Amino acid sequence: MSPEIVPAASLIPADAPFPKAAKVALGMPQLRKNLAHATGTIRAKRANVAGELDDWEPLRDTAAAIKADVQHRLPELAVEFERNATAAGAHVHWARDAQEANAIAARIVREAGADEVVKVKSMATQEIELNEHFEAVGLKAFETDLAELIVQLAEDRPSHILVPAIHYNRTEIRDIFDQRMSDAPKGLTDEPAALAEAARQHLRRRFLSAKVAVSGANFAVAETGSLVVVESEGNGRMCLTMPQTLISIVGIEKLLPSFSDLEVFMQLLPRSSTGERMNPYTSVWTGAREGDGPQDVHVILLDNGRTGVLADEVGRQALSCIRCSACLNVCPVYERTGGHAYGHVYPGPIGAILAPQLEPGRHDDLPYASSLCGACYEVCPVKINIPEVLVHLRQQGPHQAGERAAMGGAKAVMARPRLWRAALKAARLGSMPWRRKGFLRRLPWPGSKWTVSRDLPVPPKEDFRDWWKERQR
Amino acid sequence: MSATPTAREEILARMRRALDGAGEAPVPPREYRRSLETGADITAMLIDRLVDYKANVHHGLASIAAALGDAQRVVVPADLPEDWRLGGAEFVPDTELSTADLDGMDAVLTGCAAAVAVSGTIMLDAGAAQGRRAITLVPDHHVVVVRRDQIVGHLAEALPMLDRTAPQTWISGPSATSDIELQRVEGVHGPRRLDVVLLED
Numbered sequence: 001m002s003p004e005i006v007p008a009a010s011l012i013p014a015d016a017p018f019p020k021a022a023k024v025a026l027g028m029p030q031l032r033k034n035l036a037h038a039t040g041t042i043r044a045k046r047a048n049v050a051g052e053l054d055d056w057e058p059l060r061d062t063a064a065a066i067k068a069d070v071q072h073r074l075p076e077l078a079v080e081f082e083r084n085a086t087a088a089g090a091h092v093h094w095a096r097d098a099q100e101a102n103a104i105a106a107r108i109v110r111e112a113g114a115d116e117v118v119k120v121k122s123m124a125t126q127e128i129e130l131n132e133h134f135e136a137v138g139l140k141a142f143e144t145d146l147a148e149l150i151v152q153l154a155e156d157r158p159s160h161i162l163v164p165a166i167h168y169n170r171t172e173i174r175d176i177f178d179q180r181m182s183d184a185p186k187g188l189t190d191e192p193a194a195l196a197e198a199a200r201q202h203l204r205r206r207f208l209s210a211k212v213a214v215s216g217a218n219f220a221v222a223e224t225g226s227l228v229v230v231e232s233e234g235n236g237r238m239c240l241t242m243p244q245t246l247i248s249i250v251g252i253e254k255l256l257p258s259f260s261d262l263e264v265f266m267q268l269l270p271r272s273s274t275g276e277r278m279n280p281y282t283s284v285w286t287g288a289r290e291g292d293g294p295q296d297v298h299v300i301l302l303d304n305g306r307t308g309v310l311a312d313e314v315g316r317q318a319l320s321c322i323r324c325s326a327c328l329n330v331c332p333v334y335e336r337t338g339g340h341a342y343g344h345v346y347p348g349p350i351g352a353i354l355a356p357q358l359e360p361g362r363h364d365d366l367p368y369a370s371s372l373c374g375a376c377y378e379v380c381p382v383k384i385n386i387p388e389v390l391v392h393l394r395q396q397g398p399h400q401a402g403e404r405a406a407m408g409g410a411k412a413v414m415a416r417p418r419l420w421r422a423a424l425k426a427a428r429l430g431s432m433p434w435r436r437k438g439f440l441r442r443l444p445w446p447g448s449k450w451t452v453s454r455d456l457p458v459p460p461k462e463d464f465r466d467w468w469k470e471r472q473r
Numbered sequence: 474m475s476a477t478p479t480a481r482e483e484i485l486a487r488m489r490r491a492l493d494g495a496g497e498a499p500v501p502p503r504e505y506r507r508s509l510e511t512g513a514d515i516t517a518m519l520i521d522r523l524v525d526y527k528a529n530v531h532h533g534l535a536s537i538a539a540a541l542g543d544a545q546r547v548v549v550p551a552d553l554p555e556d557w558r559l560g561g562a563e564f565v566p567d568t569e570l571s572t573a574d575l576d577g578m579d580a581v582l583t584g585c586a587a588a589v590a591v592s593g594t595i596m597l598d599a600g601a602a603q604g605r606r607a608i609t610l611v612p613d614h615h616v617v618v619v620r621r622d623q624i625v626g627h628l629a630e631a632l633p634m635l636d637r638t639a640p641q642t643w644i645s646g647p648s649a650t651s652d653i654e655l656q657r658v659e660g661v662h663g664p665r666r667l668d669v670v671l672l673e674d
Binding site for chain 1: 479484499501505507542589599605611642651652653660
């Protein structure tokens with residue numbers, strides 16, 4: 001008898017502030033072990049294949065510049081995409097927010113005479129909670145990506161952009177299939193190949209009979225009106241090819257000016273995300289093609305807070321993200337807490353700058369979920385300066401009264417040289433008993449607010465001013 | 474014109490407002506590589522990548538029969554060259570086959586539009602000898618013929634060879650997943666066996 005399935009998301013409160021949620025996650029040893037193993041594996045693979053290309057840095061520079069250009073020309077590119085996709089037979093819709101996008105998608109499903117859809121893994125549809133909306137209006141959405149299927153069967157929430165079930169190991173996945181998949185084979189082992197086979201059998205009939213599919217897109221090419229979906233398993237190809245009706249929900253930031261720009265992004269994305277030279281399958285389609293694939297093709301261009309991000313000169317670079325998840329895999333914070341603690345569909349470093357911008361006023365604690373070590377910036381294939389945006393958002397965000405008072409006090413002292421010198425002297429004298437140890441573990445309140453999660457270094461015996469004065473003599 | 478703006482009008486207006494005073498972004502630099510060093514053995518590199526993906530590689534027209542293995546029924550695009558239909562299998566041209574028909578096929582035999590050595594990628598664009606997307610997806614075994622002149626070193630060289638607005642599938646090895654502990658496992662929903670037949674000029 002396999003153990004009872006306890007979804008991680010049921011233990012880690014989604015609405016709690018990050019420090020609280022993170023503390024719960026840190027107390028789950030199996031979760032931490034699974035994350036450390038998986039992120040360690042992918043880090044090594046990524047470094048290996050990125051290192052193979054001697055033009056990796058020029059590629060990053062170009063990708064960052066193309067994305068900046070797209071942001072500056074967003075209205076014209078969106079209209080160009082709409083014109084070309086429409087000319088190729090697609091129906092292009094616009095959605096201001098999640099509710100509008102979900103309503104349009106549900107209407108299309110109904111008009112197609114269906115009450116269920118198969119889904120390609122898509123961050124945009126997670127962001128707008130399409131599955132939940134569909135369920136509320138009596139439609140069913142079946143996830144077909146292996147990791148999404150695992151999460152859906154476990155009644156859990158995704159914890160990673162690329163591998164939503166990264167927090168489960170093979171044995172736990174076996175248990176989930178065994179207990180929650182009606183047609184799971186008897187005696188299923190935890191061999192990854194056996195688990196993949198079980199998923200194939202489970203979904204095959206559904207793929208071959210589905211009337212409607214819902215997807216996102218990795219890229220939307222303005223010049224041709226084409227959409228691009230990058231995947232591994234073939235579930236994407238199944239959804240994009242077999243049904244009669246296809247609905248793709250695409251964030252407006254996914255636009256690329258021209259088809260040839262794919263020569264940049266399709267080198268960077270697979271190497272950064274799964275650490276492969278190329279992902280097994282990439283599908284490109286432009287409207288509808290007679291006799292080949294869906295004939296009723298819809299594209300929903302989604303805003304849902306993106307134009308708000310666009311308005312922030314520093315913050316808008318977050319819209320360059322191509323959802324590779326390399327920043328999650330190198331982040332020392334993510335590796336220890338996992339994705340659920342962030343309380344948003346975009347976790348990790350990119351989530352820490354995207355979530356508070358997409359939903360202003362919420363997630364203001366996320367820009368602090370970072371040590372500003374900068375590893376995320378180094379691996380980002382589109383060179384988003386995540387630490388810069390984190391600091392920017394910290395400055396913009398709300399500050400507690402205590403912190404404001406402390407900073408106000410510090411400012412008053414620092415603005416008066418004699419006061420500042422006296423304060424330094426007092427600190428040197430006051431910390432004398434700890435000089436040998438070099439740091440203080442605990443300060444009395446209100447200083448304890450600072451030392452609860454940090455050590456306070458003891459001021460040096462001689463400060464720079466004294467040293468300089470001495471040297472001048 | 475109605476008083477309430479449509480979603481389209483409103484989103485475009487929001488974009489313009491957000492970009493007010495943002496000016497223009499600089500023209501992107503293009504310092505990256507667009508081809509391999511001259512003299513690189515691109516066929517050897519392609520084979521190396523394909524084998525790494527656990528695809529099987531064969532040489533010459535006659536090896537098509539071996540690549541098909543013991544497949545009994547093989548779907549082919551209606552315009553597949555006659556002299557590629559080698560071996561003892563029954564070759565079924567795709568003239569309005571149903572999904573169920575395709576599901577009953579043991580294999581599919583097609584050509585391709587281009588192949589990229591650096592990443593081991595074979596590209597289909599619904600052109601000559603390739604057929605519609607479903608035929609290379611539903612059967613569990615795909616045999617694809619690549620002519621020497623279709624192999625290029627670099628992705629940037631392959632893109633101009635494609636019909637840009639035709640439905641495309643770029644294939645790099647058989648179906649795989651990395652969703653369990655981030656280890657690559659071959660064989661999920663797409664064809665679990667990929668055989669590549671290389672034709673010399």
